[in-house]
């Protein structure tokens with residue numbers, strides 16, 4: 001069985017959050033072939049989690065040296081070793097293996113995971129734009145059929161309050177709205193922000209304080225704020241600490257930090273057994289890994305799917321389409337998406 005990869009650099013819409021600005025996307029495509037079967041995966045290394053383009057490339061080159069086959073992949077030690085170097089490389093490989101394994105069994109990945117294939121409602125994210133722009137954007141998203149909106153905050157308390165208020169006013173009372181500070185606040189200001197928008201029915205607060213401030217997350221929960229841990233949750237070890245400290249109501253599961261579907265399911269089970277909810281999120285993911293995450297959602301049924309990054313990045317695959325705010329999955333074996341013509345021109 002062969003594993004091959006390609007490094008691409010894709011143009012993307014400018015995106016500004018409390019930790020910085022992004023203007024292009026570094027992407028790795030992984031293809032695995034076995035007889036006449038072919039599986040595909042994608043990885044987008046996140047520097048905010050210690051991953052990098054260099055590490056991802058190194059891990060994928062190493063993966064090519066392993067003798068693996070789709071029957072034993074899920075039990076062997078390769079993924080563990082690759083994940084330690086680069087979780088995005090491990091994710092790209094794991095997605096490709098689920099794709100090929102499900103194709104060999106004639107099942108969608110959702111079905112192979114024990115779920116049933118369905119459309120997945122996703123939120124759209126409004127970044128740190130001016131409040132008036134945020135209002136216009138929210139109105140247009142609701143018009144397109146999106147039922148939930150994530151609002152980025154974490155830099156200026158006054159602007160954040162105005163931005164959230166503009167989004168609620170424009171989106172109406174029916175939309176689910178939640179906020180994400182990417183760790184940009186301290187406990188005092190996070191609590192202040194939550195109080196100031198108390199009348200706007202904000203569903204939950206994602207990563208209000210920095211990654212290592214689990215006490216801070218726990219103290220915000222003690223004040224009645226529903227907290228989702230994103231940057232604070234990376235792996236099993238950090239999940240155990242979150243559980244131990246009662247630091248979150250939910251965790252944000254992303255394939256690019258877990259290292260793929262296989263680990264995401266395991267961590268989701270651990271969280272669920274401890275009474276924690278989940279969101280399935282993304283990190284600069286393109287359509288391939290977004291589709292894989294949507295199949296995961298069919299299986300674990302989280303509180304929220306936050307799978308919209310592909311809509312801001314140059315498309316190189318034929319899915320997933322978004323219909324009235326729902327990610328549409330094809331009822332085909334595997335993940336049901338493939339590369340479109342001309343993708344090679346984005347090689348880095």
Ligand SMILES: [Mg+2]
Nearest residue numbers: 180206207230
């Ligand atoms: Mg987040």
